Amino acid sequence: MKDTFTHQGMRKKLVETLSRKGIIDKNVLQAIGKIPRHLFMDSGFVDHAYVDKAFPIAADQTISQPYTVARQTELLEVKKGDKILEIGTGSGYQAAVLLEIGATLYTIERQNELFKKTKLFLPKLGYKPKRLIFGDGYIGLQSEAPFDGIIVTAGAPFVPNPLLAQLKVGGKLVIPVGENVQIMTVFLRKSDTEFEKEEYGEFRFVPLLEDKN
Template structure:
């Protein structure tokens, strides 16, 4: 599936929509303007690839709304060479955004079907996370900790303590917390046991599931 001038034009329109909605981080906007989102979706959804909406993908999951991806990434405040843990690889679109920002990405997916598909698909597009793990995101990835940032791309009913413990001092955890509707939370680690918490309004995500496989 080619990336045409039409796709590039539609991406620029999407970037303009995100600017209008308040996204300011130039690197995040540039990444979204570069990544061929249509490649991350089933061909039937091609006409919707650059609309600011979430869409279904395999295993009853969704590819997140571009605004949500941009908003979470902006909160994460990613710098080049930052070590980032992503909980919920999904389609790989958020992973691609993080990689475009120059992050070293470790990503976890618990849906076997999605894990197999995305772990094969991302390298085909030239996106190579440092590590791609099939496992339980609630546990994080302690063997690679600490992280500059952790991003959770599914709705968590609570904040998993292992994720907070795997942050560097100064590190940031971006996580939507809640059952049916989630509140976007940002935790900044200030010390060994001290965290600063900020809340950023309501979002809707598929649930973060514990490993049942």
């Protein structure tokens, strides 16, 4: 698990690319500049780790494009100590970004192979979510609600109501909504019954799957 000067230089270039693409949150850029993304990928893809692209990981899933990770995190507006729920732990890269920024993180993964791998891997890099759970992201995590923010890292054909219900007033849900192409959508909870919705363009994600286990 080496992080060389070459890797660090590649990360610096990636951060410059993300800045040019419009990411302005300094905390997000710093996190991406620090986290060794190549360690989250199969060794065959290491040369591509700091290219702004998504790549395959285990269980037919992908590690999201760095721009997507940065944009979702920026839209979530995470402050140090915020209680965040992540739906779709995947490789753990998005989780590492949130933890690096200072989130108190709860994260759910429904692919058992990925869950087991990431649960062992994240602590080795010094990243420790409050809880990493094997389960169905559609139902959220009622036992720990409400959350300051919820981030969904897979394409959702619809917005699961439990996720909206588990937001604090003033909290945000960042979720890509759609079947083949997703619209990045942010819901801000204004009151017990009122939500403000904004859309931020098209993205492509692997689908958010309901728990079949």
